[in-house]
Amino acid sequence: xxxxxxxxxxxxxxxxxxxxxxxxxxxxxxxxxxxxxxxxxxxxxxxxxxxxxxxxxxxxxxxxxxxxxxxxxxxxxxxxxxxxxxxxxxxxxxxxxxxxxxxxxxxxxxxxxxxxxxxxxxxxxxxxxxxxxxxxxxxxxxxxxxxxxxxxxxxxxxxxxxxxxxxxxxxxxxxxxxxxxxxxxxxxxxxxxxxxxxxxxxxxxxxxxxxxxxxxxxxxxxxxxxxxxxxxxxxxxxxxxxxxxxxxxxxxxxxxxxxxxxxx
Numbered sequence: 001x002x003x004x005x006x007x008x009x010x011x012x013x014x015x016x017x018x019x020x021x022x023x024x025x026x027x028x029x030x031x032x033x034x035x036x037x038x039x040x041x042x043x044x045x046x047x048x049x050x051x052x053x054x055x056x057x058x059x060x061x062x063x064x065x066x067x068x069x070x071x072x073x074x075x076x077x078x079x080x081x082x083x084x085x086x087x088x089x090x091x092x093x094x095x096x097x098x099x100x101x102x103x104x105x106x107x108x109x110x111x112x113x114x115x116x117x118x119x120x121x122x123x124x125x126x127x128x129x130x131x132x133x134x135x136x137x138x139x140x141x142x143x144x145x146x147x148x149x150x151x152x153x154x155x156x157x158x159x160x161x162x163x164x165x166x167x168x169x170x171x172x173x174x175x176x177x178x179x180x181x182x183x184x185x186x187x188x189x190x191x192x193x194x195x196x197x198x199x200x201x202x203x204x205x206x207x208x209x210x211x212x213x214x215x216x217x218x219x220x221x222x223x224x225x226x227x228x229x230x231x232x233x234x235x236x237x238x239x240x241x242x243x244x245x246x247x248x249x250x251x252x253x254x255x256x257x258x259x260x261x262x263x264x
Contacts, residue, residue, distance in 0.1 A: 007058050011100030015056030016247050019092060020044040021117070023066035023110035026074035026208075027159040028216035029179040033076035035163055037064045040109030042170050042232070043137040043239060047107070050240045055247040058101065060092070066110040070207050074215055082116055089120035090127060097128045105246050106134040107239070111158070131249050135242055138162060140235040149227050152219050155188050157199060158208070160218015165228030172225060184208075184217035 010017075022037030032038070041062035048057040068079030080088070089106070096104050104124065106117050117134035124132035147153075150161045160182075167175050188211055191197040198206045208215055 002058060007099050007101070010056040010058045013056035014247070015058065015101060015103070016243055017096045017099075017101045017104045018044045018048060018057050018059045018107055018243070019104060020059070020062040020107045020109070021066060021113060022062060022064060022108075023068050023079070023112065024064050025066075025068045025071040025077040025079065025110075026215045027163065028181070028183070028214050028220070030176045030181075030216075030220055031159050031164060031167060032174050034064065035159070035167060036066065036110040037062050038109075038170060038174075039138060039163070039166055040107055043109065043236060044107040046232070046236045047239045047243055050236060051243050055243055057243070058099075060096075063088070066113045067116050068110070068112050070112060071215070072207070074208065079112075085113070085116050086120055086123065089117070090123060093120075093124040093128045093130050093132060097130055102130055102251050103246050103249065104130050104132045105243060106132075108134055108136045109138060111136065111139075125252050129252060131246070131251050133242075133246050133249075135239065137235055137239055138166075140238045142231055142234055146227070146231050146234065149224075151222055152182075152185060154199065155185055155218060157184070157188075157217040158212075159216045160220050161222050162218075162228075162231065164220040164223035165225065166232050167228070168223055168225035169228035169232055175223075177220075177223070180220040180223065181214055181216065182219035182221055183214040184212035185219065187211045188217065 020040035022040040024033050027035045044059050048059050065080050067085050071077040114136050121132035121134050124130045150156050156162050195202050196204050198204055
């Protein structure tokens with residue numbers, strides 16, 4: 001539990017507010033709709049514990065909704081509009097700044113959020129005088145040995161080996177491996193040579209219905225709790241370095257029209 005006095009202490013120590021954000025969306029038949037939020041919250045808690053001797057942190061409650069149009073229409077998906085997510089990020093930043101904390105890091109667990117979070121961070125600097133950052137924690141680099149354990153490679157996009165393995169490590173009781181099935185791989189591979197392929201350099205407005213029957217894009221049948229534990233630990237270590245860098249980042253100058261920002 002974080003009390004008001006603890007938050008004030010983080011502010012006095014020039015600490016960092018960590019905002020875990022995920023999504024509520026379908027993850028096939030074997031994973032819960034809260035998968036991305038569970039992973040984001042776990043990363044935020046783990047990294048706060050890891051840096052406790054170096055950086056004061058305030059871990060905010062996890063945001064359970066994100067930008068999920070690619071899963072719209074599937075049972076269990078509840079997504080925010082882009083406008084709502086940006087407004088929510090601004091409201092959170094306003095409260096963080098009012099609490100005296102000037103550095104904020106969104107710890108993201110959903111692949112549909114990063115583009116909007118980058119916009120949100122730029123607006124938070126302008127409107128709230130915050131040094132605001134966003135990191136997609138599951139996307140942090142893994143060692144070659146760990147990467148080789150993902151047999152589908154870059155096609156492990158949703159509810160596949162990575163997410164299933166990490167949840168098996170974090171909360172195995174919510175994973176139904178009997179229901180795990182590979183899906184989506186052939187359709188993605190069929191467009192591998194196209195500039196407008198899903199997950200390529202060009203931004204493609206794909207929907208899961210284009211690629212998968214079950215909602216899975218990847219192969220969760222290869223998931224392994226030990227692999228998930230090692231991947232989570234490696235990415236937590238990388239995230240700790242990011243939090244330390246955020247804590248040391250120079251603060252932006254106060255926005256001279258801050259009152260206008262409060263009114264918008």
